[in-house]
Amino acid sequence: MHKRRTQLKRHKGVPTRNPLRVAILGGLEEVGRNMTIVEYKNDIVIIDMGLQFPEEDMPGIDYIIPNVSYLKSKAKNIRGVIITHGHYDHIGAIPHLIAELGNPIIYTLPFTAAIIRKRQEDFKSLPLKLQEVKLDDKFNLGRFQIEFFRVNHNIPDSMAVVIHTPEGAVAHTGDWKFDYAPIDGLVAEFAKMVRLGERGVLALLGDSTNAGQPGHQLSERDIGETLKNIFVSAKGRIIVGTFSSLFPA
Ligand SMILES: [Zn+2]
Numbered sequence: 695m696h697k698r699r700t701q702l703k704r705h706k707g708v709p710t711r712n713p714l715r716v717a718i719l720g721g722l723e724e725v726g727r728n729m730t731i732v733e734y735k736n737d738i739v740i741i742d743m744g745l746q747f748p749e750e751d752m753p754g755i756d757y758i759i760p761n762v763s764y765l766k767s768k769a770k771n772i773r774g775v776i777i778t779h780g781h782y783d784h785i786g787a788i789p790h791l792i793a794e795l796g797n798p799i800i801y802t803l804p805f806t807a808a809i810i811r812k813r814q815e816d817f818k819s820l821p822l823k824l825q826e827v828k829l830d831d832k833f834n835l836g837r838f839q840i841e842f843f844r845v846n847h848n849i850p851d852s853m854a855v856v857i858h859t860p861e862g863a864v865a866h867t868g869d870w871k872f873d874y875a876p877i878d879g880l881v882a883e884f885a886k887m888v889r890l891g892e893r894g895v896l897a898l899l900g901d902s903t904n905a906g907q908p909g910h911q912l913s914e915r916d917i918g919e920t921l922k923n924i925f926v927s928a929k930g931r932i933i934v935g936t937f938s939s940l941f942p943a
Contacts, residue, residue, distance in 0.1 A: 714861040716897060720744065720760035726783040729760040730899065732857050732864055737836030738768060740775040740798070741855055741866050745786030759787040762795065769796035773835035777802035778868025779852040780809035782939040789817035799823045801840075805851035809939065829853060829883065843886035845870035848914055849941050850878055862896025869901050871911040877918065 714734050721728030726746025732739045748755040765772065775798050777785055788800070788810060797820055800810065807826045814822055832841045839858040846852065847869045854867040872882055904911075925932060 712861060714859050714864075716864060716899070717764070719762060719764070720746065721783070721901070727758055727760045727787065728784050728901070729762075729787065730866060731765065732838070732859065733768075733771075734837055734859050734861070736771045737773050737838060738765070738771045739773055739835050739838055739840070739857055740765075740795075741857075742778055742784040742868070743775060743787045743791055744781070744783040745790075746783065757786065759790050762791055765795055769794070769798075771836075772796060772798045773838070774798055774840075775800045776840065776855050777806050777810065778855060778866070779803075779847055779849050780806040780939055780941070781849060781869070781937065784868070785810050785813070785939070788822070789814060792822065793820055797823060799825050801825045801827050803827060803829070803851035803853055805849075805941075809941075843883040843890070844880060845882045846873035846876050846880075847871065849939075850880075856890060856895075859896070862894065863890065864897045865890065865895050865899065867898070867900040867902075869903070871902055873911070873913045873915075875913045875915050877914050 715732070717731045717733070719729040719731060720726070721730070721742070721744065724746070726744060728742040728744040730741040732741070743760070746758040748758060752758075772795055775788075775792075775795075777788075777800060785806070792798070792800070800807075800822060802810065802824070804826045807824050810822065810824060827842065829842050829844055832839065834840070837860060841856045841858070842853045843856070844852070845854050845867055852868055852870065854865060854870065857864045857866070870882070874881060902911075
């Protein structure tokens with residue numbers, strides 16, 4: 695009688711557990727409270743820290759912030775927070791969460807930094823550690839190498855973040871569209887995207903409103919023309935509503 699083999703055969707090439715984690719704490723399949731973490735072993739980088747405005751069926755709720763319970767025991771591993779742009783659904787949770795996450799350094803472009811600084815005046819929480827970056831900067835946060843490229847959105851200083859991890863590059867676009875005639879003349883940095891693509895990207899995380907619909911987004915310049923025509927032909931008072939942290943780019 696054959697002795698039954700109980701031991702599993704070890705195969706060569708069976709992958710070990712991948713230590714790279716990308717987790718979306720808010721902003722996926724919903725509008726608002728954008729927050730993503732990239733974690734590799736004991737290094738964590740956070741991208742965006744936004745709030746969400748309540749729906750009509752949430753009386754008494756001022757706003758909703760991401761659930762960061764996963765990060766609380768890991769605050770010492772957070773190497774930095776990178777903010778892609780200045781909309782409240784990307785920066786709005788900073789005053790509420792940054793202290794309990796160990797007040798890590800926040801890296802962002804100058805215009806976004808100015809909005810964050812201004813908003814912080816409304817809160818009595820601890821002083822922020824804000825570090826302004828330039829689009830061509832490259833630096834390390836723990837095991838990660840960080841770089842950026844410009845994207846178009848409807849607010850100036852919108853950027854994508856590339857996090858080079860030991861497993862490959864994770865690119866996070868923030869909110870984006872391609873505008874070939876933006877008001878500030880600063881088109882998306884296509885050459886950087888091409889170079890990045892040639893080197894290889896493990897994961898691309900992108901957020902573009904109505905991306906599932908065919909066609910192309912209007913340029914902000916066209917929207918300006920449309921508004922101008924409405925203003926010119928209006929026969930009475932004009933009341934304009936807009937997203938509270940919107941600065942047309
Ligand atoms: Zn946005």
